[in-house]
Amino acid sequence: MRLEAKDIRFRYGGGSGARGGDGRSGWVLDGVSLSVEAGERVGLVGPSGCGKTTLAKILAGYLAPTSGSVLLDGAPLPARGYCPVQMIFQHPELSVNPRWTMRRILTENWTPDAALADALGLEDAWMNRWPAELSGGELQRFCIARVLGPRTRFLLCDEISTMLDAITQAQVWRLLLDVAEQNRLGLLVVTHNPALAARVCTRVVEMG
Amino acid sequence: MHDYSNNHNRHATVPALLVDELSVSFSMYGRGTAKADLDAIRALSLDVMPGELLAVVGASGSGKSVLAHAVMGILPKNARVGGRILYRGEPLTEKRLGALRGTEIAFIPQAVDYLDPLMRVDRQVIGTRGTRAAQEEIFARYRLAPEVGRQYPFQLSGGMARRVLFATAAVGGDVKLVVADEPTPGLGPDLCAKMMNHFRQFADAGAGVLLITHDVDLALGYADRVAVFYAGVTVEIATAAEFASGGAALRHPYSRAFADALPQNAFRPIPGRQPYAGGLGKGCPFFDRCTERRTDCASGDVPMRALRGGKVRCLHAT
Numbered sequence: 108m109r110l111e112a113k114d115i116r117f118r119y120g121g122g123s124g125a126r127g128g129d130g131r132s133g134w135v136l137d138g139v140s141l142s143v144e145a146g147e148r149v150g151l152v153g154p155s156g157c158g159k160t161t162l163a164k165i166l167a168g169y170l171a172p173t174s175g176s177v178l179l180d181g182a183p184l185p186a187r188g189y190c191p192v193q194m195i196f197q198h199p200e201l202s203v204n205p206r207w208t209m210r211r212i213l214t215e216n217w218t219p220d221a222a223l224a225d226a227l228g229l230e231d232a233w234m235n236r237w238p239a240e241l242s243g244g245e246l247q248r249f250c251i252a253r254v255l256g257p258r259t260r261f262l263l264c265d266e267i268s269t270m271l272d273a274i275t276q277a278q279v280w281r282l283l284l285d286v287a288e289q290n291r292l293g294l295l296v297v298t299h300n301p302a303l304a305a306r307v308c309t310r311v312v313e314m315g
Numbered sequence: 316m317h318d319y320s321n322n323h324n325r326h327a328t329v330p331a332l333l334v335d336e337l338s339v340s341f342s343m344y345g346r347g348t349a350k351a352d353l354d355a356i357r358a359l360s361l362d363v364m365p366g367e368l369l370a371v372v373g374a375s376g377s378g379k380s381v382l383a384h385a386v387m388g389i390l391p392k393n394a395r396v397g398g399r400i401l402y403r404g405e406p407l408t409e410k411r412l413g414a415l416r417g418t419e420i421a422f423i424p425q426a427v428d429y430l431d432p433l434m435r436v437d438r439q440v441i442g443t444r445g446t447r448a449a450q451e452e453i454f455a456r457y458r459l460a461p462e463v464g465r466q467y468p469f470q471l472s473g474g475m476a477r478r479v480l481f482a483t484a485a486v487g488g489d490v491k492l493v494v495a496d497e498p499t500p501g502l503g504p505d506l507c508a509k510m511m512n513h514f515r516q517f518a519d520a521g522a523g524v525l526l527i528t529h530d531v532d533l534a535l536g537y538a539d540r541v542a543v544f545y546a547g548v549t550v551e552i553a554t555a556a557e558f559a560s561g562g563a564a565l566r567h568p569y570s571r572a573f574a575d576a577l578p579q580n581a582f583r584p585i586p587g588r589q590p591y592a593g594g595l596g597k598g599c600p601f602f603d604r605c606t607e608r609r610t611d612c613a614s615g616d617v618p619m620r621a622l623r624g625g626k627v628r629c630l631h632a633t
């Protein structure tokens with residue numbers, strides 16, 4: 108299985124004359140191509156503002172490219188139903204519904220088994236709590252667990268351990284690598300940390 | 316802990332900031348609720364000397380941000396605070412803080428919502444003591460385009476908002492203490508380096524810099540010393556060089572585990588989680604995860620003590 112971005116161009120606002128907030132020309136992405144095979148873990152590094160997050164969002168189907176295409180095994184991403192391409196964000200508090208309990212957030216798409224919940228340290232006592240009652244690190248572990256279901260084929264990880272401490276970061280990545288291996292997931296790993304990229308990726312792509 | 320407070324004639328030895336066995340608990344949330352436990356701190360001790368950059372590292376929930384809020388006097392009303400906070404040898408009272416904040420004491424908060432949503436960015440940066448020229452200079456240095464000044468906070472990206480916060484703290488004033496609470500998330504490596512250089516310059520010019528960060532790698536390149544927090548207590552104070560050299564030079568079993576888990580070291584995590592400080596009883600907070608624990612660690616007081624030029628809160632560290 109292969110996830111592909113083909114000649115992606117992107118700018119906000121769509122029309123001509125759109126400008127980024129930093130005053131440069133409007134193109135956030137200008138003809139970017141990239142592919143990730145099942146079982147591969149591709150690191151994506153580059154300076155801030157080079158469009159790494161934008162590219163990940165386009166690959167996940169959250170953003171439509173201005174031109175170019177995203178293909179999953181040669182076909183567009185499914186427009187309805189569960190998307191086999193899932194994204195985990197840097198700030199979990201922005202990617203969960205604040206009015207849902209943790210149990211509902213966790214089990215929206217699948218129900219992780221006890222072993223996985225245990226490996227990620229998801230405590231029973233948290234299940235009936237609201238997102239605002241958990242720390243960022245605790246929330247992030249829920250956000251990871253909820254996308255590790257059997258229907259996920261590709262994971263786009265955007266600085267997902269940037270706000271975790273070193274021990275939790277190593278715990279979370281060890282687990283992610285295990286699941287990725289078992290399920291032959293393809294991973295795109297956006298990170299600013301070269302040591303982390305060297306540890307978790309099979310190859311690294313530089314942008315910008 | 317040394318008591319520097321009565322030492323008025325040797326100014327170089329008076330810390331810019333001294334935090335002595337600081338504790339914070341929250342009453343109104345009700346006992347034992349997640350949020351109150353999450354934010355409580357039990358015993359934080361550290362000092363920041365003039366000319367020094369001290370980095371505070373530890374898991375989220377270790378008390379890092381509560382420390383910044385306690386120092387800056389912006390804890391919520393239901394917080395009960397114990398211990399002492401001294402700025403240049405004198406207690407940092409609310410009145411003193413009011414006069415010093417934004418002049419001698421610069422605060423770079425974590426939450427970008429400290430920006431006034433209704434005020435144009437350039438006016439916020441100029442504030443009450445900056446000038447238009449100073450604002451333009453600092454914008455140029457942090458690659459903020461002039462038109463950003465005419466925007467409102469909601470129009471900024473996270474990284475831009477953070478740069479604006481820094482500009483707001485850094486413009487004007489005679490800064491003697493910088494308190495930065497997670498200043499770098501959302502910034503790329505180049506801008507992180509720029510901001511860290513700026514903190515280093517503040518320290519080299521004689522200010523004390525307290526840098527609270529989850530980004531150990533980044534901090535180690537610029538810090539003089541590192542304070543390691545765990546479950547609301549300071550477990551170790553070490554030099555940045557000791558920390559960078561990996562686990563062996565460190566004093567506390569948690570600091571060693573922390574260093575060993577870094578991707579450039581073994582990337583090897585110890586099992587288990589940090590407990591909430593608010594839910595802890597007596598004894599060492601690291602007890603349940605410590606491979607070197609003995610029976611006496613579970614009960615008695617574990618005081619901070621001097622060891623090998625640093626400090627450690629462990630009964631059996633050598």
Ligand code: SF4
Pocket residue numbers: 567568569599600601602605606607608609612617628629630631632
């Ligand atoms: S006091 Fe005991 S349990 Fe705590 S870190 Fe030291 S050896 Fe381990």
